[in-house]
Amino acid sequence: xxxxxxxxxxxxxxxxxxxxxxxxxxxxxxxxxxxxxxxxxxxxxxxxxxxxxxxxxxxxxxxxxxxxxxxxxxxxxxxxxxxxxxxxxxxxxxxxxxxxxxxxxxxxxxxxxxxxxxxxxxxxxxxxxxxxxxxxxxxxxxxxxxxxxxxxxxxxxxxxxxxxxxxxxxx
Amino acid sequence: xxxxxxxxxxxxxxxxxxxxxxxxxxxxxxxxxxxxxxxxxxxxxxxxxxxxxxxxxxxxxxxxxxxxxxxxxxxxxxxxxxxxxxxxxxxxxxxxxxxxxxxxxxxxxxxxxxxxxxxxxxxxxxxxxxxxxxxxxxxxxxxxxxxxxxxxxxxxxxxxxxxxxxxxxxxxxxxxxxxxxxxxxxxxxxxxxxxxx
Numbered sequence: 001x002x003x004x005x006x007x008x009x010x011x012x013x014x015x016x017x018x019x020x021x022x023x024x025x026x027x028x029x030x031x032x033x034x035x036x037x038x039x040x041x042x043x044x045x046x047x048x049x050x051x052x053x054x055x056x057x058x059x060x061x062x063x064x065x066x067x068x069x070x071x072x073x074x075x076x077x078x079x080x081x082x083x084x085x086x087x088x089x090x091x092x093x094x095x096x097x098x099x100x101x102x103x104x105x106x107x108x109x110x111x112x113x114x115x116x117x118x119x120x121x122x123x124x125x126x127x128x129x130x131x132x133x134x135x136x137x138x139x140x141x142x143x144x145x146x147x148x149x150x151x152x153x154x155x156x157x158x159x160x161x162x163x164x165x166x167x168x169x170x171x
Numbered sequence: 172x173x174x175x176x177x178x179x180x181x182x183x184x185x186x187x188x189x190x191x192x193x194x195x196x197x198x199x200x201x202x203x204x205x206x207x208x209x210x211x212x213x214x215x216x217x218x219x220x221x222x223x224x225x226x227x228x229x230x231x232x233x234x235x236x237x238x239x240x241x242x243x244x245x246x247x248x249x250x251x252x253x254x255x256x257x258x259x260x261x262x263x264x265x266x267x268x269x270x271x272x273x274x275x276x277x278x279x280x281x282x283x284x285x286x287x288x289x290x291x292x293x294x295x296x297x298x299x300x301x302x303x304x305x306x307x308x309x310x311x312x313x314x315x316x317x318x319x320x321x322x323x324x325x326x327x328x329x330x331x332x333x334x335x336x337x338x339x340x341x342x343x344x345x346x347x348x349x350x351x352x353x354x355x356x357x358x359x360x361x362x363x364x365x366x367x368x
Binding site for chain 1: 204206211213214215216217232235275295297315317337
């Protein structure tokens with residue numbers, strides 16, 4: 001009976017090894033479901049919106065920050081502090097949009113960044129068969145992803161304001 | 172003597188005037204934002220199938236941009252940043268791409284005939300099914316790049332660093348390979364690839 005049990009366990013382990021991806025075992029490549037409570041996030045239309053539906057909503061930032069620090073910080077740095085991190089600096093996502101003065105074009109620019117952000121989060125990053133970021137599709141819900149995006153935007157805004165006040169304070 | 176001086180002044184004035192004229196193809200909204208044939212030029216821009224022929228995109232930041240199937244014949248992309256950009260099936264015939272930075276970009280099935288990619292940074296770029304006939308890759312760095320089924324006919328590969336590049340099923344013929352580095356490259360099923368590496 002014991003031998004049968006061992007064989008069964010061995011068979012299950014073998015089957016799991018056969019189906020697990022090449023990056024299995026690497027903590028930075030896993031996409032565990034977040035424990036942060038997202039039930040408090042405002043309801044949004046089903047599916048993936050073209051632009052961030054939470055843009056400018058300060059109430060979402062706290063949840064977004066918790067989600068970010070739970071799911072993204074391992075590669076992109078806690079609270080978006082990118083120093084010595086393997087992942088790219090997410091504070092630079094909107095570098096192209098900050099210079100755009102025309103309102104309509106600015107919206108389009110942010111929409112392009114939103115699209116790129118959601119695509120990267122959902123599909124992950126896989127370049128020439130090397131996995132750099134796990135796919136989060138089905139793990140992070142649309143409200144969770146948009147909350148993270150809103151947190152990143154709030155930090156970008158904070159940085160921009162700090163830069164302006166530094167320029168004003170300069171003699 | 173006076174006539175010459177006057178003529179010189181007229182030419183200088185004409186040159187000054189023409190320098191203020193915007194290029195015909197650029198309908199820029201302001202000095203910072205360039206929009207070419209409906210395609211805004213910024214990082215992560217989405218311009219699949221855009222008409223960017225002869226466009227001046229030199230030194231522009233176009234990281235993560237989507238130019239799938241775009242027509243970029245003779246486009247000027249010198250020193251541009253196209254890291255992670257998607258250029259699948261784009262037509263880059265005779266494009267000026269010297270010193271372009273395009274690591275991890277995707278150029279699957281792209282037309283790169285006679286494109287000039289001198290000193291380009293192309294680490295881990297995907298050139299599968301791309302046509303690089305008569306392209307210039309002199310001193311370019313396509314390390315770990317993929318050239319599955321790519322055509323490298325009469326290309327200038329002088330001093331190109333193909334370290335760990337993947338040439339499976341590629342076709343190579345008549346290329347200049349003086350001081351070219353093919354260290355750890357994969358030549359399985361490649362037609363005309365060098366031997367002895």
